[in-house]
Amino acid sequence: EFGKRGAVGGGKMAAAEIKAADHKTADEKKLIAAALKNNANLNTIANLDEEKIGAMVKVMWKEEVPKGTALITQGDLQADYFYVVQSGSFQISKTDSGSAEKVASAALGSIEAGGSFGELALLYFAPRAATITATAAAVVWVTARQQFKDLLMKANETEIQENLKHVGRCGMFDPLKDSEKKELAAAMNEMTFSKDELVFEQGERGTQFFVLVEGEVSVIKDGKEVTKIKATPEKAHYFGEKALLEDEPRAATIKVLSTVAKTLVVDKESFEILLGSLQELTRRGKDGTGSVKKPAVAPSAAATFGKI
Ligand code: 1OR
Numbered sequence: 449e450f451g452k453r454g455a456v457g458g459g460k461m462a463a464a465e466i467k468a469a470d471h472k473t474a475d476e477k478k479l480i481a482a483a484l485k486n487n488a489n490l491n492t493i494a495n496l497d498e499e500k501i502g503a504m505v506k507v508m509w510k511e512e513v514p515k516g517t518a519l520i521t522q523g524d525l526q527a528d529y530f531y532v533v534q535s536g537s538f539q540i541s542k543t544d545s546g547s548a549e550k551v552a553s554a555a556l557g558s559i560e561a562g563g564s565f566g567e568l569a570l571l572y573f574a575p576r577a578a579t580i581t582a583t584a585a586a587v588v589w590v591t592a593r594q595q596f597k598d599l600l601m602k603a604n605e606t607e608i609q610e611n612l613k614h615v616g617r618c619g620m621f622d623p624l625k626d627s628e629k630k631e632l633a634a635a636m637n638e639m640t641f642s643k644d645e646l647v648f649e650q651g652e653r654g655t656q657f658f659v660l661v662e663g664e665v666s667v668i669k670d671g672k673e674v675t676k677i678k679a680t681p682e683k684a685h686y687f688g689e690k691a692l693l694e695d696e697p698r699a700a701t702i703k704v705l706s707t708v709a710k711t712l713v714v715d716k717e718s719f720e721i722l723l724g725s726l727q728e729l730t731r732r733g734k735d736g737t738g739s740v741k742k743p744a745v746a747p748s749a750a751a752t753f754g755k756i
Pocket residue numbers: 450520527540556557558564565566567568569570575576577578579580
C-alpha cells in the first residue's frame with residue numbers, strides 16, 4: 449500500500465474513452481487475473497472475487513506501447529486508465545514536487561510482465577502518484593476508469609445485502625427510498641482499520657465518506673479529542689461528509705480506538721451522485737417530498753453531522 453489519501457477535490461471528471469475489448473488467450477487471461485490479485489492497493493479496498501476478476505479480464509483491451517512512452521505522469525489530476533503489463537518493462541519514477549528547487553526524478557523500481565499500475569488515482573481520486581515510463585517496447589491491457597469502478601468497486605449481491613443491513617442501522621439514511629439505499633449499498637466498499645490507525649487527518653482533502661459499522665474512533669481537532677464515535681449492534685455512524693459536501697479540507701483527524709474498526713467507504717463521485725445533498729436529505733420526509741416536520745436524522749447522528 450503506497451498511501452491511500454487523495455488530494456483532489458471538486459468537479460466531475462470527463463468520461464474516459466473506452467475501447468472495444470480484445471480477444472485473450474488462456475495464458476493472457478491468467479496473467480491479467482493474477483495481476484489483479486497481486487495488486488495490493490486494489491485488494492485493500494475492492495473485495496475481489498472470481499466474478500469481478502472475470503468481468504475485468506473480459507473488458508480489457510490491448511495496447512502497444514513504444515519504448516520511452518510515459519503512460520502515466522506524476523501529478524496528473526485527470527486519471528483515466530488502469531494498466532496490466534503483458535510484456536515489456538516500465539520504470540517508476542517520482543519527483544519531490546514539494547521542494548522549491550526541482551529535484552531530479554528518482555527511479556524507484558520497475559514493473560514487469562504480470563504487474564499492474566494506475567490503480568491509486570482511480571481508487572482514491574488522487575493525483576497520479578508516480579510517472580510510469582516504458583523502458584522497452586511493451587504491451588499492456590487497459591481498462592477505463594468507469595469500467596474499473598463499475599466492475600471492481602461495485603459490491604456483488606451478497607455484499608449489497610450485507611451493506612444494506614448497515615445502511616439500515618444508520619438512521620441518517622432512513623429518508624432514502626429502497627432503490628436509493630440499494631444503490632448506496634452497491635457503491636460501498638469495506639475498509640478495515642486497526643487500533644491507532646488514522647482513517648484520515650485534519651487538513652487533508654477529503655475524497656471519501658465513511659460509515660462506521662464496527663468499533664470506535666476518536667475525533668481529534670488540533671491535537672485534542674473532541675468526541676468519540678462508536679458503533680453499537682443497533683447503530684452505525686457515519687463520518688467524513690463535511691469535506692465532501694463543502695469541498696474543504698478535513699476538519700478533524702479520525703483515529704481508531706478499538707482493536708478493529710470496520711467501515712464502509714463511499715467515494716466522492718458516488719457520494720455526490722447518491723447522497724449529493726445530505727443536508728437536504730436530512731430535511732426530506734419519508735415520502736421523499738421534502739416536507740418533513742421533524743429532522744429525519746437521529747440526535748446522535750445530528751450531533752456529528754457537518755462536523756468532520
Ligand atoms: P497511480 O494511479 O497513482 C501511478 O499512478 C502509479 O504508479 C500508481 O497509481 C501505482 O500503481 C504505481 N508510489 C506510488 N505509486 C507507485 C509506486 C510507489 N510504485 C508503483 N506505483 N512507490 C513504490 C516504488 C517502488 C513509492 C512508495 C513510497
